[in-house]
Amino acid sequence: MYRSGLILSGVTRLQHGSGAGWMRLELAFWILGIALITTYLAATAALENQRTQGIELFAEARATAMLAGPVANRPATNASARLQDRQAGVPTPIGAGAIETPPLPIAVLRMDRVGLEVPIYPDISELNLSRGAGWIGGTAAPNTGGNVAVAAHRDRYFRPLKDVKVGDILELESLSGRGEFRVSRIVIVDPAEVSVLDDTTVPTVTLVTCYPFYFIGNAPRRYIVQAIAVDQSGEVSSSDAILTALPSGETP
Numbered sequence: 001m002y003r004s005g006l007i008l009s010g011v012t013r014l015q016h017g018s019g020a021g022w023m024r025l026e027l028a029f030w031i032l033g034i035a036l037i038t039t040y041l042a043a044t045a046a047l048e049n050q051r052t053q054g055i056e057l058f059a060e061a062r063a064t065a066m067l068a069g070p071v072a073n074r075p076a077t078n079a080s081a082r083l084q085d086r087q088a089g090v091p092t093p094i095g096a097g098a099i100e101t102p103p104l105p106i107a108v109l110r111m112d113r114v115g116l117e118v119p120i121y122p123d124i125s126e127l128n129l130s131r132g133a134g135w136i137g138g139t140a141a142p143n144t145g146g147n148v149a150v151a152a153h154r155d156r157y158f159r160p161l162k163d164v165k166v167g168d169i170l171e172l173e174s175l176s177g178r179g180e181f182r183v184s185r186i187v188i189v190d191p192a193e194v195s196v197l198d199d200t201t202v203p204t205v206t207l208v209t210c211y212p213f214y215f216i217g218n219a220p221r222r223y224i225v226q227a228i229a230v231d232q233s234g235e236v237s238s239s240d241a242i243l244t245a246l247p248s249g250e251t252p
Contacts, residue, residue, distance in 0.1 A: 050131040051157070054119030058105045058173075065175045106135060107142040107174040109150060109207075114160035114168070120150055129153050136208070139197055142174035147200040151208040154219065158209035161225055170227045172205055181205045181227035189222050196224050203229035 105119035120142065124134035133152035140146030152158035170181040181204070188211055189196060196206055205227045210219035 047131045047156075051119060054105050054121070054132055055108055055117065058108050058119055061104055062173065062175060105132065107172055109133060109205075110171040110173070111160070111164065111168060112171075114163045116157070116160045118152065118157045124151050130156060132157060136197060139206070140199065142172055143177050143179045143203075145203050147198065147204045147206055148172065149197050149206040149208060154209040154211065154213050154223070158207065159213060161207060161209055161223060162213050164225055168227075169230070170205055170207075179203065179205075180230045182230050183225060183227045185226050187224045187226075189224055191220075191222055193222070196226070 103121065106122045107120040108117065109120055110117045119132040121128035121132060121134050122137075124136060128134040129152050133150050135142070136149035136151055139149035142148050154161075164183060164186065166183050166185060168183045170183060172179045172181065187196070196208070207225040207227075209223050211221045211223035212219055213223070
């Protein structure tokens with residue numbers, strides 16, 4: 001009887017110790033989870049703050065350019081080169097909660113119907129794609145004619161592209177002026193399909209992001225939205241001027 005009591009007592013202490021261990025482990029996981037969520041929210045808030053600051057900085061620079069008169073008419077390619085020089089050495093990673101004044105964007109992209117407004121920076125570094133959008137080097141500079149290509153992350157500021165429809169209006173404002181474009185087509189292509197970046201005779205804006213939008217991991221395809229310039233009368237500059245052959249995966 002005495003021996004049975006000792007055994008039962010030992011089992012009780014063992015169960016109690018095991019239960020306390022599991023409670024401590026569960027508490028540790030809760031603390032880790034809360035810390036990760038807090039870190040993510042802090043980093044997201046910092047990047048959103050940089051997006052807002054970028055738009056404000058651009059608005060101030062645009063107002064100054066308009067007051068200066070002839071400066072506003074200088075080729076945007078020169079402005080892009082100057083801005084790229086200013087951005088040399090900008091680190092791509094961003095720490096949680098880090099807040100810095102972003103460099104001057106080269107343009108601002110707006111699509112009112114889907115609530116999109118992002119600053120466009122002069123390269124596609126990870127930092128720029130996280131706090132706005134990036135101009136794809138080698139394509140036309142904003143509002144200078146040709147094909148202007150812009151990229152951003154599907155899980156950040158280009159997620160609204162999933163709701164864009166043919167006929168939607170896109171506004172591209174640069175230091176040299178403001179252009180209005182109408183979405184002419186939406187296609188899904190493989191990453192190797194770079195013909196969508198080819199230059200065009202009609203002023204065009206090409207928006208690029210990864211696809212599918214809710215894919216976990218590195219998305220395997222690219223979602224392309226292309227828009228053609230609209231003249232002052234509200235008419236598209238030229239119909240069917242972007243491509244001759246459509247890539248596979250075009251959406252209706």
